[in-house]
Amino acid sequence: MGDRGLLRGVGIRGDGPARRTRRIAWMRERRWIAMGVVVAVVALVLDMLLAGVGHLLGGIVAPDHDMLYWLCSFTLATSAVASWSMFRFLICQGVSRRTIVTTQFAGNACIAAAVGAVLTVVAVVDIVVIRVPAWQIFVGRAEMIARYPYTLSWNPRYLSDEFGRTAVPMPRINWLVLTLAVFAFLMMAAMIGQTLGELAARLQVRGVLAALAVAFVVALLYGRLVPSGIRDTVDRLLAFMMGVYQRGVGMGRESAYSLWPLLGSMVVVSLLCGTASWLLIRRREVRPGIEAMA
Amino acid sequence: MSLSVTALTKQYGGSTALNRLSVTFEPNVIYGLFGRNGAGKSTLLGCIGNRLIPDTGRIVLDGEPLAECERLMARVYLANERLPWWDGVTLSAMLADCAHMDGRFDLGLARELVARFGLSPDAVYGRLSLGQRTMARMLIGLCMPVDYLFLDEPTTGLDPVNRRLMVEAVLEAYRRRSRTIVIATHEIAEFADILERAVIIDQGRRIDSFEVQDLCSHAALLVGPSDVVRAYAAGRGLRVLDVEHRGDSVSALVGMVSASEPEGGASASVAASSGFITGGLPDGVRARTPDLQTYMTRLVQRRH
Structure with a gap:
């Protein structure tokens, strides 16, 4: 008791505690960014390998989907797991809920940018090595990598309506558009994942199972319950949001796509998901566990 | 200059864990926080640690609201049954992480306590026994460079020898760095000698608060x-x-x-x-x- 009395008044001086918590948040977020990029690359390689094996075996036709869906799905899942699991560590280290949300928001942007860059590099490599015989096995699949932004990037009229139908497409890829389009898709996927992760944390296991069951039933009954007129409108809206807004005919180089709706959608979706994540995390708690009762 | 809790209320569904509870923790004092199971001790500490969100009431540190203020939260640490690390992490990795996060983390004391408690630095947290996990969590808390340290059930699963070691560890940590330590425990007799003040709560309300001496x-x-x-x-x-x-x-x-x-x-x-x-x-x-x-x-x- 006496010793404690002598030690009184020593106190602790803080040296930028707010900076400390942001650093802690980034320490964790960096791991998730690295994981997001690794997962995306693994998805890319796996898909290409599967397609290659399919070609080698012959007769196995891979479903005709865009590689971007794979990447978006994996990024969404990574972001959801990060948002679900990172909270406990950070809140226990004195990081505020506001910092947790904003750090993950920034982390999502980093993941999307990094994977976008990787995908652009893959596309470049694809074009460079396309004449190598060994690569031919993968060519069919490789061409499908990010097909939609790839298509976008081929069209020189994507940004300006003034060219209209008369513009002459140039046989040259615009890498910036390719990268931006991939970034926009992945950013939206990551933000939706963050929101779903927060939602899962709030609903807990039983709630998540119930939500999945409801989503499954709605997906099954969507075609029957929703009139075709509304479905068409939704499809047109989604197509517009994704930038498939064309003035020309078909989906070839004659079409005039626009990147702006996609970028606008990215901003709107990110803001909506960011707001939803903030509203969800504001009341998120780490409740005392069973062990405390032992 | 103190940490004040005023009229704090917290409900879980229909049950009230804290019922307009008010208490003040003065600087550099070792407190005992006592009460029966379900009295509201862990909930009170969870609210102070920003892990739980009170329904009503205020928690103020040195005159400023504590919740969501990182500048103030960096001065508070709650060591309870919820370890923020993944169960697969080794003890040495956890300590290294702490030192990396905050250069003022007392790594020397942490290593000393690990040895004193007979823990292996290479042991994976998830494979430790209940008592060893408690020791690991608490020793990390004791080495955190904070002004207000809250220890929730620091002797869960500990044998009598380790309970005694835990008491000595608390005192040793206090000697190294003066701070307020609040110990929520049912092992009152074990800690009685080192406590300066006691707070007793029941049914979510403070029913007594006094100088132990x-x-x-x-x-x-x-x-x-x-x-x-x-x-x-x-x-x-x-x-x-x-x-x-x-x-x-x-x-x-x-x-x-x-x-x-x-x-x-x-x-x-x-x-x-x-x-x-x-x-x-x-x-x-x-x-x-x-x-x-x-x-x-x-x-x-x-x-x-």
């Missing part, structure tokens, strides 16, 4: 014939907090703190009651100061 002037046990003890207590204006019948005699816990007026009346009453058993006792009546555990137990059990 003043317990002798705060409450007393009177043993003797029932009618004589009751008459003496009434004549001296003492409140009978609890009575245990032992044949023809009773053991009465008396004090100036009433369970019916829990908030705020304690300090004034201590002064008023100082020396209340120093006068002559009636024949057949003996008086002694209860130990901390007896006082807490009997004070709380009367309310149920």
